[in-house]
Amino acid sequence: MIPIDDNLPNRYPPFATYALIGFNVALFVMELKLEATGQLGAFLQSWGVVSDRMTSVVIDAIRNPSPAAWVALMVMSAGPLLFSMFLHSSFSQIVGNMLFLWVFGKRIEEILGHGRFFLFYLVCGILTAIAQVAIAPNLAVPIVGANGAVSAILGAYFLNFPKAKIETLLPLLILFIPIEVPALFYLMWWFIQQAFYGIGQLTVLKMVNPTSLGYWANGVGLFIGAGLVSLLVKYKPKTAIY
Numbered sequence: 650m651i652p653i654d655d656n657l658p659n660r661y662p663p664f665a666t667y668a669l670i671g672f673n674v675a676l677f678v679m680e681l682k683l684e685a686t687g688q689l690g691a692f693l694q695s696w697g698v699v700s701d702r703m704t705s706v707v708i709d710a711i712r713n714p715s716p717a718a719w720v721a722l723m724v725m726s727a728g729p730l731l732f733s734m735f736l737h738s739s740f741s742q743i744v745g746n747m748l749f750l751w752v753f754g755k756r757i758e759e760i761l762g763h764g765r766f767f768l769f770y771l772v773c774g775i776l777t778a779i780a781q782v783a784i785a786p787n788l789a790v791p792i793v794g795a796n797g798a799v800s801a802i803l804g805a806y807f808l809n810f811p812k813a814k815i816e817t818l819l820p821l822l823i824l825f826i827p828i829e830v831p832a833l834f835y836l837m838w839w840f841i842q843q844a845f846y847g848i849g850q851l852t853v854l855k856m857v858n859p860t861s862l863g864y865w866a867n868g869v870g871l872f873i874g875a876g877l878v879s880l881l882v883k884y885k886p887k888t889a890i891y
Contacts, residue, residue, distance in 0.1 A: 650838055651818040652752040656829065657810065663755035665763040669770060670747050673795060676735050677743050697791025698733045698778045704786040729791075734774035736793040746795040749839065752815065753799075753806045757878065760809060765881045773801030773877060777870040784869075796867040801874025803839055807832060808875045809882075840868065 683689040703726055710722045737743035758766035777797025781788075806813075813832040818825040 650830070650834075651820070651825075652748055652835060653816045653818060653827075654752060655756060655810070655832065656814040656816065657756060659755070660759050663758045665758050665767045665770075666750060666754045669754070669767070670750060673735050673737070673743060673747060673750075677737050680736065693736065693738075693791050693793060696729055696732045696736060697793045698729050698781060699791050700782045700786050700788035702789075703729070703782050730775045730778050731771065733778060733791070733793045734771075734795050734798050737795070738793055742794050742796075746799050749799045749835075750795065750802065753802050753835075756810060756813075757802055757805045761878070761881050769805070769874075769877060769881055770798050770802070773870055773873050774798035776873050777801065777867060780869040780873075781867070794867075797870040800839065800867050800870030801877070803836060804871035804874030805878035807836055808878060836871075 680689055680692075683692050706722050706725050737746065754766070754770075757769070761769055774795065774797050777800065778792075781792055781797070810832060814829040815832050815835060817828050817830050819828050
């Protein structure tokens with residue numbers, strides 16, 4: 650099932666969504682170059698969310714509440730929490746996330762506005778990463794990807810457009826059949842897709858994004874997105890269009 654678009658009218662071009670997709674793709678191209686030179690593994694260890702490393706720094710800061718400990722916590726946590734959501738470990742992961750960002754993200758951008766949507770994306774990605782660390786504090790391998798931010802977008806979308814239809818391509822042997830399916834279907838399909846994001850994985854990344862509790866904690870983003878969108882909403886969609 651490949652989502653293409655929804656059946657709702659567009660009010661203006663989704664510039665923030667374009668920018669986010671472009672940035673994600675650009676960084677994935679950079680990852681391909683790093684893989685070719687053998688540097689990608691170390692890069693993702695530095696910039697991916699590694700739960701046990703962050704947990705150790707937090708415990709250190711709590712036990713030794715000195716300014717230096719808190720500075721170390723901010724320095725070691727801020728970069729990975731922000732940057733990891735723009736990195737991906739496989740072709741299937743980035744293609745899947747960017748498709749969902751395009752179809753569902755541009756509609757949330759429409760009701761939030763460009764700036765608020767960009768902020769929404771970053772905050773949801775960071776909060777979901779923190780939830781991953783809290784749920785699986787001893788995970789020793791990096792987790793990367795826009796999965797948490799995209800999950801939040803889905804939560805916001807279903808809250809605001811529960812009756813929307815999604816234009817979808819259904820692969821059937823060598824044919825692609827266009828159909829429309831309820832948006833709610835993609836709430837379930839998103840979780841199914843997570844199991845296939847290892848397809849096309851970059852060679853050195855066998856230990857990135859393990860199918861563990863920490864990775865599945867991306868689902869927390871659904872609730873984060875649904876809760877946060879109502880605080881930031883700028884334009885309320887008319888009932889007639891959903």
